[in-house]
Amino acid sequence: MRILIVYSSFHHGNTAKIAQAMADEVKAELAKPGELDVDRVREYDILGFGSGIYFWRHHRAIFKLVEKLPNMRGKRAFIFSTRGAGPISIYHKPLKRELLRKGFKIIGEFSCLGYDTFAYLKLIGGISKGHPDKKDIKKARDFARRLVKSQ
Template sequence: MKTLIVVDSTHKGNTDKIALAMAEAASAEVVSPEEAEQADLSGFDVIGLGSGIYFGKHSKKIMDFAEKHIDRRVASFVFSTSGTAGFDKNNRALAELLRCKSRAVLGTFGCLGHDEFAIFKLVGGLNKGRPDGTDMENARRFMMSVAERYEKLGSAE
């Protein structure tokens, strides 16, 4: 399973940490949307897309990348970090887009991230210290489940 992870993590680098834990578990490459725009995507079996959640959604760069560059040749997965829980809701718009565009969505992952947006900064932010070791471990486990689903996908076709 040759895997590319495209991550946009502009607020605190929270989603980058999750992307790196995922990459370690799947021997994947991690790139920014800008780097992915320049990359040859044809060799990848799976592309994971993630960012912080900004105003209820993934970043525009990640949504635009999914819209422009993902097609039926590649399976996908979705991840995010956010200031508040409700991870399924946060991941929904991107997962729905990828359900239409990619071969299959192999899973979605979300966890809390340190949030110093606006007024939260005054009180030291929400979720200080997140993502933490448990979040990273959950991200690694999630990648194992992505790999299992990818294997099943092959045998179902």
């Protein structure tokens, strides 16, 4: 099974750690949105899309990529993120909507906390310090393994 994980990670490299752990676990290829040949995306059986959460949604680089994709009718996808705090049901909604619009079938979602020093949070030493930690990485690995096994 060919799996591609596309991610953006700008703030502290939090999402990169999660993407790498998932990729190692299920032998997936990793790519940044800008590196991807959109015409070859259909060659993969499963695609993962992830980033940090910036202003209640995934990074705009992920949205830009999804916008450029051809119709992906029936192609399986999963969504992941790291976030300072707050609810994934709200944070994942915009990307989920765009992926569904492209015809993807969403087969799973994963999120964990990520060290956040945005704006005033820097003054208090940040929040979710130390995340993703070992437990988060293990959960990401377990998620990816179970997801692929269930397909």
